Amino acid sequence: MAAKKGWNVERLDPWRWKIPRQGNMKTDGLVYATERMMASIREEQALEQVSNVACLPGIVGSSMAMPDIHWGYGFPIGGVAAFSVEEGVVSPGGVGYDINCGVRLMTTQLTLDEVGGERIKDLVCALFRNIPSGVGSSRKDMKLKDAELDRVLLQGAAWAVSKGFGDPSDLEKIEEGGSIPWADPSKVSPRARERGRSQLGTLGSGNHFVEVGVVEEVLDPQVARVFGLHLGQITVFVHTGSRGLGHQVCDDYIRLLLKSASKYGISLPDKQLCCAPVESREGRDYLGAMGAAANFAFANRQMITHWVRETFEQFFGASADRLGLRLLYDVCHNMAKIEEHHVEGRLRKLCVHRKGATRAFAAGHPQVPATYRAVGQPVLIPGDMGRYSYVLVGTDRAMAETFGSTCHGAGRVLSRHQAIKSSKGRSIAQEMEQRGVFVMAAGKATLREEMPEAYKDVSDVVAVVHGAGISRPVARLRPLGVMKG
Amino acid sequence: MDRRHPRVSAGYELLDHTADVGLRLRARSLEELFQVAAHAFYELMVDRTRVEDRERKGVALEAAALDELLVAWLSELLFLFETEAFLGRSVHVHLEEGKTWRLRGQIGGERLDFDRHELQLLYKAVTYHQLKVEQDAHGWHAQVIFDV
Numbered sequence: 055m056a057a058k059k060g061w062n063v064e065r066l067d068p069w070r071w072k073i074p075r076q077g078n079m080k081t082d083g084l085v086y087a088t089e090r091m092m093a094s095i096r097e098e099q100a101l102e103q104v105s106n107v108a109c110l111p112g113i114v115g116s117s118m119a120m121p122d123i124h125w126g127y128g129f130p131i132g133g134v135a136a137f138s139v140e141e142g143v144v145s146p147g148g149v150g151y152d153i154n155c156g157v158r159l160m161t162t163q164l165t166l167d168e169v170g171g172e173r174i175k176d177l178v179c180a181l182f183r184n185i186p187s188g189v190g191s192s193r194k195d196m197k198l199k200d201a202e203l204d205r206v207l208l209q210g211a212a213w214a215v216s217k218g219f220g221d222p223s224d225l226e227k228i229e230e231g232g233s234i235p236w237a238d239p240s241k242v243s244p245r246a247r248e249r250g251r252s253q254l255g256t257l258g259s260g261n262h263f264v265e266v267g268v269v270e271e272v273l274d275p276q277v278a279r280v281f282g283l284h285l286g287q288i289t290v291f292v293h294t295g296s297r298g299l300g301h302q303v304c305d306d307y308i309r310l311l312l313k314s315a316s317k318y319g320i321s322l323p324d325k326q327l328c329c330a331p332v333e334s335r336e337g338r339d340y341l342g343a344m345g346a347a348a349n350f351a352f353a354n355r356q357m358i359t360h361w362v363r364e365t366f367e368q369f370f371g372a373s374a375d376r377l378g379l380r381l382l383y384d385v386c387h388n389m390a391k392i393e394e395h396h397v398e399g400r401l402r403k404l405c406v407h408r409k410g411a412t413r414a415f416a417a418g419h420p421q422v423p424a425t426y427r428a429v430g431q432p433v434l435i436p437g438d439m440g441r442y443s444y445v446l447v448g449t450d451r452a453m454a455e456t457f458g459s460t461c462h463g464a465g466r467v468l469s470r471h472q473a474i475k476s477s478k479g480r481s482i483a484q485e486m487e488q489r490g491v492f493v494m495a496a497g498k499a500t501l502r503e504e505m506p507e508a509y510k511d512v513s514d515v516v517a518v519v520h521g522a523g524i525s526r527p528v529a530r531l532r533p534l535g536v537m538k539g
Numbered sequence: 540m541d542r543r544h545p546r547v548s549a550g551y552e553l554l555d556h557t558a559d560v561g562l563r564l565r566a567r568s569l570e571e572l573f574q575v576a577a578h579a580f581y582e583l584m585v586d587r588t589r590v591e592d593r594e595r596k597g598v599a600l601e602a603a604a605l606d607e608l609l610v611a612w613l614s615e616l617l618f619l620f621e622t623e624a625f626l627g628r629s630v631h632v633h634l635e636e637g638k639t640w641r642l643r644g645q646i647g648g649e650r651l652d653f654d655r656h657e658l659q660l661l662y663k664a665v666t667y668h669q670l671k672v673e674q675d676a677h678g679w680h681a682q683v684i685f686d687v
Contacts, residue, residue, distance in 0.1 A: 127668030
């Protein structure tokens, strides 16, 4: 237990804490947090998890955790770790079950007057009708045959666009262009296919959502202009991932890599950290399957985006073009990627794991869309459903320090069980309405589990990454209407 | 191996985990432990008393270690739910130890019916994180955490 062990943590500055290398650790741990956050992080086992990751072979730089860190399984949520492609490992537990769970943000030319008051309720209800969601949601109208599913797994969002879901210009506004080039559908098991087959184009349950919001404050006018954001503008967030297909890919490869860890002489502090050398057959197979699952998630978000556009067109009686429904950006949360980074003056090829963390590339990076390259990559940080969300931008400091990574959201403070217990006898929907947010959920317990006080205040999380210089706030958005899975 | 211990009563409790849901299980025998795990799995999802025993599913699994067998077992129940919307009510388990552990299971239940079953929880996966299957003088104990 972290608290009992009393982890030796050194405060470096108001935003950074170092866990000095000790025991089997091959490098230091580096946690981004305020003093107050650190007090609660110490109570969990998250510091132990940061240290466990530091024990894995071939780690480059520190084993890091973002301020929305919380106890995960294996890697902590909010964990970032890079491994040498030649000597390091890839770990399915360092990516998580919901491969390429991520968020995208759409902007519109609509203003608060057009969706405020009672209209937001009708709009959320319309979204609810048009987007399959919730526990066990699947599309009976679209059960993909294997050959078609292969194309989804190979092409990602481009497959969706080729089928008429959205516009080709959407693709350049998606991380990796909405398609992982090293995806290998042949590495995705029949079980994973079976789980994913009828779930493409579904939101899923729990913390997945579609949220209509408004730009409440512009914090960096110059960057906001480049991103096409302005005060009072209506926006739409979509948060979902690779559904059962991704969960099964993770499960399949954990099972496989449990065996290969001993084969490659890797000792595991926790079975969930099982891994294989990046260049091994097992490692390459996992990356191929993970890429395919990531493409499933890109296609999923692209399809849901299309239904958001259709819903708005029906609701406002105007074309998506006229409503200005434009994709601002789409970021991944749970991924391992082969990227090039400067390490101690040398350009190195690394396998960067981000588990509950966001890529945040700086201005000038070739992977930032041309439209945004002068200012940096948009970083989308949804908060809880009652307070606010942020748009940030990547910085040079993130490139130098975190392999171009930052936080991904608010991070839970209450377990689902605690949240349900402490919301007993209350109507979360009514409380939300008093705050000016209309919410609708498919699952009965979802609103209780997802109530605002179950999460950290995302402003505190953003203050840390801003203070530490690993990303910069551009705008703050306030939710108006939320559709929860 | 004496697998029966009369002193412990079978059951489970929730293990609180910030992001996820965990279970602590106890039973007198190993078979009972796997049975309790399946009951707990379904009871967190729905009111199991409202699930009817209408059709049977057979499951055969193999794993190198007991803890991995427990994950494989619960993952199979999850797979049956996600692909066939199958919810279990009665569960029978037979275990065999050889070079590996083998499980044969029979689950009686029915397909999810939204008119009668109110779903409380959906699992994404069964994790290996802090996974335990142990025997002591009082019986068998296990711990398993789900990603939800």
